[in-house]
Amino acid sequence: MVNHRGPEFKALLERVVSRLKRAFRTENDLVILTASGTGGLEAAVVNQLSAGDPVLSVSIGAFGDRFAKIAMRYGADVTKLDVEWGRAAEPDAVGEALAAMAAAGRGARAVLLTHNETSTGVTNPLEQLASVVRDAAPDALLIVDAISALGAVPFESDAWGLDVVVTGSQKSWMVPPGLAMISVSPRGWAAAERATMPRFYFDLAAHRDSLAKGETPWTPAVGICFALDVALEMLEAEGYERIFARHTACGAATRAGLEALGIELFADPRHASDTVTAARLPAGVEWSALNRELRGRGLVLAGGQGKLTGQIFRVGHLGAVTVDEILAALEILEQAGEALRLPTRRGGAAAAASAAADGRGRTAVPSA
Amino acid sequence: MVNHRGPEFKALLERVVSRLKRAFRTENDLVILTASGTGGLEAAVVNQLSAGDPVLSVSIGAFGDRFAKIAMRYGADVTKLDVEWGRAAEPDAVGEALAAMAAAGRGARAVLLTHNETSTGVTNPLEQLASVVRDAAPDALLIVDAISALGAVPFESDAWGLDVVVTGSQKSWMVPPGLAMISVSPRGWAAAERATMPRFYFDLAAHRDSLAKGETPWTPAVGICFALDVALEMLEAEGYERIFARHTACGAATRAGLEALGIELFADPRHASDTVTAARLPAGVEWSALNRELRGRGLVLAGGQGKLTGQIFRVGHLGAVTVDEILAALEILEQAGEALRLPTRRGGAAAAASAAADGRGRTAVPSA
Numbered sequence: 001m002v003n004h005r006g007p008e009f010k011a012l013l014e015r016v017v018s019r020l021k022r023a024f025r026t027e028n029d030l031v032i033l034t035a036s037g038t039g040g041l042e043a044a045v046v047n048q049l050s051a052g053d054p055v056l057s058v059s060i061g062a063f064g065d066r067f068a069k070i071a072m073r074y075g076a077d078v079t080k081l082d083v084e085w086g087r088a089a090e091p092d093a094v095g096e097a098l099a100a101m102a103a104a105g106r107g108a109r110a111v112l113l114t115h116n117e118t119s120t121g122v123t124n125p126l127e128q129l130a131s132v133v134r135d136a137a138p139d140a141l142l143i144v145d146a147i148s149a150l151g152a153v154p155f156e157s158d159a160w161g162l163d164v165v166v167t168g169s170q171k172s173w174m175v176p177p178g179l180a181m182i183s184v185s186p187r188g189w190a191a192a193e194r195a196t197m198p199r200f201y202f203d204l205a206a207h208r209d210s211l212a213k214g215e216t217p218w219t220p221a222v223g224i225c226f227a228l229d230v231a232l233e234m235l236e237a238e239g240y241e242r243i244f245a246r247h248t249a250c251g252a253a254t255r256a257g258l259e260a261l262g263i264e265l266f267a268d269p270r271h272a273s274d275t276v277t278a279a280r281l282p283a284g285v286e287w288s289a290l291n292r293e294l295r296g297r298g299l300v301l302a303g304g305q306g307k308l309t310g311q312i313f314r315v316g317h318l319g320a321v322t323v324d325e326i327l328a329a330l331e332i333l334e335q336a337g338e339a340l341r342l343p344t345r346r347g348g349a350a351a352a353a354s355a356a357a358d359g360r361g362r363t364a365v366p367s368a
Numbered sequence: 369m370v371n372h373r374g375p376e377f378k379a380l381l382e383r384v385v386s387r388l389k390r391a392f393r394t395e396n397d398l399v400i401l402t403a404s405g406t407g408g409l410e411a412a413v414v415n416q417l418s419a420g421d422p423v424l425s426v427s428i429g430a431f432g433d434r435f436a437k438i439a440m441r442y443g444a445d446v447t448k449l450d451v452e453w454g455r456a457a458e459p460d461a462v463g464e465a466l467a468a469m470a471a472a473g474r475g476a477r478a479v480l481l482t483h484n485e486t487s488t489g490v491t492n493p494l495e496q497l498a499s500v501v502r503d504a505a506p507d508a509l510l511i512v513d514a515i516s517a518l519g520a521v522p523f524e525s526d527a528w529g530l531d532v533v534v535t536g537s538q539k540s541w542m543v544p545p546g547l548a549m550i551s552v553s554p555r556g557w558a559a560a561e562r563a564t565m566p567r568f569y570f571d572l573a574a575h576r577d578s579l580a581k582g583e584t585p586w587t588p589a590v591g592i593c594f595a596l597d598v599a600l601e602m603l604e605a606e607g608y609e610r611i612f613a614r615h616t617a618c619g620a621a622t623r624a625g626l627e628a629l630g631i632e633l634f635a636d637p638r639h640a641s642d643t644v645t646a647a648r649l650p651a652g653v654e655w656s657a658l659n660r661e662l663r664g665r666g667l668v669l670a671g672g673q674g675k676l677t678g679q680i681f682r683v684g685h686l687g688a689v690t691v692d693e694i695l696a697a698l699e700i701l702e703q704a705g706e707a708l709r710l711p712t713r714r715g716g717a718a719a720a721a722s723a724a725a726d727g728r729g730r731t732a733v734p735s736a
Contacts, residue, residue, distance in 0.1 A: 218406040218407070
C-alpha cells in the first residue's frame with residue numbers, strides 16, 4: 001500500500017479519473033467512491049434530490065426496481081414506470097409518463113434510467129430515452145445506472161445529455177468489485193447544492209473538492225485503484241471501438257449458440273444485451289441441478305434474480321471475454337444438457353455461434 | 369474473482385466473520401460492508417438512531433469530530449463533549465455530561481465513543497468510559513469507533529457491553545482498505561427496528577439477513593475479503609496476546625526513541641496509543657520539509673490533521689510492524705534531523721527504544 005494522501009496515490013488517482021472520463025465520453029467531473037455499484041446508485045440519488053421531489057423511475061428489471069427503492073427510502077415522491085421484464089423501455093411511454101406527472105402538477109425533478117438491466121439481459125435505447133426526457137421535461141435531471149455496460153458498448157455521457165452516470169469497477173473495467181465511479185454534470189452540481197437528502201460518506205461534493213487536491217475525502221480502496229489503472233491502460237490499448245465490436249460478437253455468438261441448442265432467449269431480440277444474455281431454463285430441469293452440472297464441468301453461469309428465480313439463467317459476456325470462450329461455454333452447456341437428458345439439441349451451437357460472430361472478437365484481449 | 373453468490377464465497381465469508389467475532393470478543397452478529405471506516409461509522413449511526421434523538425458524542429480529536437458530524441448530518445440532536453486534543457476522555461466528565469442531558473429532559477439514546485484517536489495518538493480508557501455510560505444512562509447505546517486499534521490492543525466487545533463496534537480492513541487487519549466490519553448487539557438490533565434515519569446501502573439488517581444465506585446484499589469487495597481471510601489466519605497463528613505485546617513494545621519503543629531524540633511527545637503519556645504516536649514538530653522545521661527529507665530516506669510518516677496540521681507528525685505502528693522496524697525508523701529520523709540541522713539529539717534513540725521495548729516484539733510477524 002502507498003499512503004493515500006501522498007504523491008504516488010495523487011498521480012494514480014488523477015490518471016484513473018482522466019482515463020475514465022475518456023471512457024464515459026464526458027467533460028464533467030468524475031469521482032471514485034469506495035463502494036459497490038449500489039452505493040454509487042445511492043450517491044446518485046441522495047446528492048441530487050430532496051425528500052418529496054417528484055421522480056420518474058423507469059424500471060425494466062431487478063436493478064431498476066432497486067434504483068426506485070433507494071429513491072423511495074430517502075423520501076422521494078417516486079412515480080414508477082414498470083416495463084415488462086425482458087423488454088426495453090419505450091421512449092413514447094417515458095414521454096407520456098413525464099407529461100402525466102407535469103399535468104398532475106408533479107413535474108419530475110429527475111428521471112432514473114437503467115442503461116443495461118443485468119437481471120433480464122436487456123439494454124435500453126438510452127440515447128432515445130434521454131432525448132425524449134429532454135423534450136418532455138427539459139429541467140429534469142437524467143440519472144443513469146450504467147453499471148453493467150458502460151465501457152463495453154457505445155455510450156456518450158455528454159452527447160446524450162446525461163447528468164449523473166454511475167458504473168462499478170467489477171464490470172467492463174475487469175477489476176475486483178469495490179469502487180463506484182460517478183460523473184456529475186454542472187446541472188447535477190447545481191441540483192446538489194439545493195438537494196437536502198442527508199449524505200456524508202456519499203457526499204459527492206466532498207469527493208469533488210478532495211479530488212482537486214488529488215485525494216479522496218475518506219480512505220479509498222487503494223488496491224482496486226491500482227488494478228483499475230492497469231485495466232484502463234489495457235482497455236485503451238485495445239481501443240474502445242474494438243472492445244465494442246468484441247462485445248457485439250460475443251453477444252451475437254451467445255444468442256445464436258443458445259438458440260441452436262434449442263434454448264429460448266428471454267430478452268426482446270431488438271434490445272438484447274451484448275454484455276449478458278438471459279435464457280429460459282430448458283423444460284424439466286431445476287436451476288440448482290443445471291448449475292451443479294455446469295460447475296462440475298468448470299462453467300459458472302448465473303441463475304434468475306427476483307421474480308425470475310427458477311425461470312431463467314444468464315450467461316455473462318462482459319469484460320475480458322472472447323468468442324472462443326463463448327464457444328467453450330456453449331460446448332459445456334451442450335454436454336450438460338445431454339448428461340441431464342434435457343430437450344436440448346446437439347452439434348450446431350458452435351457453428352451457429354461462430355457464424356453469428358462473423359469472425360469478430362475472436363482474438364484474445366491484449367494485455368497491458 | 370469467484371461468483372459472490374456461489375459456494376466458494378459463502379465459505380470464505382463465513383470463515384472471515386467467525387474469525388472476526390473471535391477478535392472482537394463478541395457473540396453478537398457481525399457484518400462486512402464494502403466501504404472505508406467512515407462508511408462504517410455512518411452505518412453505525414443511521415441504523416441506530418432517528419432524527420431528533422439526543423446523542424452524546426465524546427470527541428478527543430479529528431475522528432471523534434467526524435463521528436459527531438455524521439450524526440448531526442442525519443439530524444441527531446448531538447451534545448458534544450470536546451476533550452482537549454492530546455488527552456483522553458475522563459470517565460467522570462462523560463458521566464456528568466450524561467447526567468446533564470438527562471436533567472434537561474434529553475436523556476441520551478446513544479453515546480458515540482472513539483477507542484483510539486489516530487489524529488492525536490491517544491487511546492481512550494474504553495472499558496472505564498463504557499462502564500460509566502452503563503451506570504449513568506443504562507438505556508443508551510454504546511457505539512464505538514474501534515477502527516484504528518481493535519485487533520492490536522486488548523478489546524472486549526461483550527465484556528464491556530458495547531452495542532455497535534466498527535473497524536476497517538486497512539488497520540490492524542493488515543489488508544488493503546475497502547471493508548468496514550461492524551458488530552451489533554441484540555439491543556442494537558432492537559434500536560435498529562425503531563430507527564428511522566434513512567439507509568439503503570448501509571442497511572445493517574439487510575446485511576445480517578443476507579449473511580444468514582452466506583451472502584452480502586450488494587456485491588462485496590471480494591478481493592479484499594480473500595486478503596482478510598489470509599490475514600486473520602496469520603493473526604490467529606501469531607495469537608492476539610502476542611500481537612498485543614508486540615504493539616505495546618512498538619509503542620513504548622517509539623515514545624522512548626523520540627524522547628531520546630529530544631522530540632516532545634504530543635499525547636498524555638497515561639493514554640498514549642500503542643498503534644500510533646504523535647509528536648510535536650521539532651523547532652525550526654516545516655512538516656513539508658521534514659517529510660521530503662524522510663521520504664528521500666525511505667520513511668513515510670504522517671503529518672498533523674485538522675487543527676494540528678503543521679504542529680505535529682505521527683509515526684504509525686499498527687499491524688505487521690516490529691520493534692526492529694521502529695529502530696530503523698528512529699535511525700532515519702536521527703539522520704534527517706542532522707541533515708536539516710534540527711535541535712534533535714544523536715546517538716541515544718536506538719538504545720532507549722530497545723530498553724523500553726524490553727526485548728518484546730522484536731521477532732518478525734509470522735507468515736500464514
